[in-house]
Amino acid sequence: MAQSDxxxxxxxxxxxxxxxxxxxxxxxxxxxxxxxSGGGSSQLVGRQxxxxxxxxKNVTIGLSIPSDDHGWMGAIGENAVAQADGFDDVTxxxxxxxxxxNRQISQVKTLINKKVDVLAILPFNGESLTxxxxxxxxxxxxxxxIDRVFASxxxxxxxxxxxxxxxxxxxxxxxxDRLDEQGKENPTIVEITGIDNLRLTRERxxxxxxxxxxxxxxxxxxxxxxxxxxxxxxxxxxxLQAQDxxxxxxxxxxxQGVGVLAAIEQAGRTDExxxxxxxxxxxxxxxIKAADGPMAATVLYPPTMSATAINMARLIxxxxxxxxLVERAVPSNVTLxxxxxxxxxxxxxxxxxx
Amino acid sequence: MTEQTNVETVGSAESDPGTETGTTNVSSRFxxxxxxxxxxxxxxxxxxxxxxxxxxxxxxxFLETANLVLLLxxxxxxxxxxxxxxxxxxxxxxxLSVGAIIALASVWATTGATQQFGLAGMLFTAVTVACVCGLxxxxxxxxxxxxxxxxxxxxxxAYRGMATLISGxxxxxxxVDGFGAIATVDVVGVxxxxxxFAATVCLGWLLLNRTTFGRHVFAIGxxxxxARLAGIxxxxxxxxxxxxxxxxxxxAAIMLTARTATGASTHGDLYELDAIxxxxxxxxxLSGGRGTLIGSILGVVVFTxxxxxxxxxxxxxxxxxxxxxxxxxxxxxxxxxxxxxAAG
Numbered sequence: 001m002a003q004s005d006x007x008x009x010x011x012x013x014x015x016x017x018x019x020x021x022x023x024x025x026x027x028x029x030x031x032x033x034x035x036x037s038g039g040g041s042s043q044l045v046g047r048q049x050x051x052x053x054x055x056x057k058n059v060t061i062g063l064s065i066p067s068d069d070h071g072w073m074g075a076i077g078e079n080a081v082a083q084a085d086g087f088d089d090v091t092x093x094x095x096x097x098x099x100x101x102n103r104q105i106s107q108v109k110t111l112i113n114k115k116v117d118v119l120a121i122l123p124f125n126g127e128s129l130t131x132x133x134x135x136x137x138x139x140x141x142x143x144x145x146i147d148r149v150f151a152s153x154x155x156x157x158x159x160x161x162x163x164x165x166x167x168x169x170x171x172x173x174x175x176x177d178r179l180d181e182q183g184k185e186n187p188t189i190v191e192i193t194g195i196d197n198l199r200l201t202r203e204r205x206x207x208x209x210x211x212x213x214x215x216x217x218x219x220x221x222x223x224x225x226x227x228x229x230x231x232x233x234x235x236x237x238x239x240l241q242a243q244d245x246x247x248x249x250x251x252x253x254x255x256q257g258v259g260v261l262a263a264i265e266q267a268g269r270t271d272e273x274x275x276x277x278x279x280x281x282x283x284x285x286x287x288i289k290a291a292d293g294p295m296a297a298t299v300l301y302p303p304t305m306s307a308t309a310i311n312m313a314r315l316i317x318x319x320x321x322x323x324x325l326v327e328r329a330v331p332s333n334v335t336l337x338x339x340x341x342x343x344x345x346x347x348x349x350x351x352x353x354x
Numbered sequence: 355m356t357e358q359t360n361v362e363t364v365g366s367a368e369s370d371p372g373t374e375t376g377t378t379n380v381s382s383r384f385x386x387x388x389x390x391x392x393x394x395x396x397x398x399x400x401x402x403x404x405x406x407x408x409x410x411x412x413x414x415x416f417l418e419t420a421n422l423v424l425l426l427x428x429x430x431x432x433x434x435x436x437x438x439x440x441x442x443x444x445x446x447x448x449x450l451s452v453g454a455i456i457a458l459a460s461v462w463a464t465t466g467a468t469q470q471f472g473l474a475g476m477l478f479t480a481v482t483v484a485c486v487c488g489l490x491x492x493x494x495x496x497x498x499x500x501x502x503x504x505x506x507x508x509x510x511x512a513y514r515g516m517a518t519l520i521s522g523x524x525x526x527x528x529x530v531d532g533f534g535a536i537a538t539v540d541v542v543g544v545x546x547x548x549x550x551f552a553a554t555v556c557l558g559w560l561l562l563n564r565t566t567f568g569r570h571v572f573a574i575g576x577x578x579x580x581a582r583l584a585g586i587x588x589x590x591x592x593x594x595x596x597x598x599x600x601x602x603x604x605x606a607a608i609m610l611t612a613r614t615a616t617g618a619s620t621h622g623d624l625y626e627l628d629a630i631x632x633x634x635x636x637x638x639x640l641s642g643g644r645g646t647l648i649g650s651i652l653g654v655v656v657f658t659x660x661x662x663x664x665x666x667x668x669x670x671x672x673x674x675x676x677x678x679x680x681x682x683x684x685x686x687x688x689x690x691x692x693x694x695x696a697a698g
Binding site: 095096099100101102103105106107109110113114124125126127128129130131151196197198199201202 | 415418420421424425427428431518521523524525526527534537538610613614615616618619620621623624661662664665666674
């Protein structure tokens, strides 16, 4: 499948990156000891040998994520499975996706009963899965927490996720730059948020409004949709009725963005505004590349984080480290950068879009 | 009137109870139903036996105590809900608001203000909030003369909206010591949750099968007009079953809040459909007047077992959804056959 090719590429890139950085560290180590300047630093460096693509001991990774009822979540599952398939020393125990926290708790408990070596969990909501993740940690099974954060640090060994606040800030900066260029007085800026009762939505919104304010702009209207094309269509339809003139739209999520875009096109108002998306879907990136409508950019929330999490889980279970870091263990927190994808760099990001 | 005496009179049943107009007297009416109930329950036990066999053949872990305990504790929450739902459906109504009531009761019980009063305060709040929701549903249906489908669809929207409003949309963490114990404490190796489930089922069974109120629930579901003429206060019984359903929501909300250590406005999403599916799988007629609590509980256990086997075998959600659909259709087909056989 195309998806696994993409992930394969991604994995090679990750491993290659690791190898290059590892070699770099090795070089530094050589020069470091060659100069013989600091005895302390030479103890820290110079220990990197081999890269993490080399097979280690066989490990079983348990995976539990929400339902793939959304393109992004679907990509999370596919990326994790494809990544695990790429390792000969990894057995993946992936449970079916569910949005019922009661059921997800049972799934995680099942994985604990099966005595997997390490767990990778993207909880439907972090707070509700915290206690079961803590049980896993107490049972000696390290937990790699993907994206939605557990309420307690005791519930996970490592967290890998996106930067929701950063998404809002990146979107705001792109919009402010373009409005500055256009030199508009009091522009109308609309925000279509995602599901209101998720913390990520509030973080994206505060990043957006705070960064906009720092640039001297304010949000004119903010309405919430539900991450679906249908909800995006109906919410944006109403917003277009409410606002006679709109200059810029930030839509939190590219899945609902399909509907938001349809509303704008069907109202015949594509020339009046430009739009920034969120998360980075293939369809939206293709619009950005073709420049065939209001889509000007999208801010990334990479679904490859699950593949990265599988890498981390494997290394933790095998007791290895990230060879390009000086530390002797996998870090406890990896926050991915929310890059802005525009016409200029879209080709670089299309392969990992979902 | 008890189930045991029903069974004895089965042989004399003449007409299809599903289409009977109900002009005969109430007790003889459901006297004819025992046989098909028994067949239904035997059928479900058969299905369960097949599932257990399939589970133990396809996976190593299925028959492990830890897995069976897990299976029961997961079934507990929907199980408690289906007790209330059985009363509602036998009385001829439907309650689509149960998932939303769970959400509202859980977030109200976990607000900072409520948690100040500790464990007792939280339990009291959950029970009060859920029962008031049930009472509002019941009063609108029984005394307002509205259709239960409509009232509870309205409740489904409104109660979840209130839950989102009260919680500000974010899950609220339980800080009170002891509350989480409801989900973590084991007695003789079995979680407290399972005992709560068992106790609810026992009390529900006694109420339904050993009290006048229980007989009245069957009577108004079978034929409300006949029940009214027989001197039953139909409106009061009708309102009461929705309060009972609310009470079951309170218990389920407490269990779910303890299990997740949070109150969240997303709790119980779509649980109404799971509970209704289990009740119907258990042989209760959607049109009312007939059903058993034991059937509903077996229905819940069948669904949870299917789910558990799927998890152990790593099957995907779509396949599980399809299987759930197929199980419901087969169960309803079997029900119709059982009815025809009972009718002679």
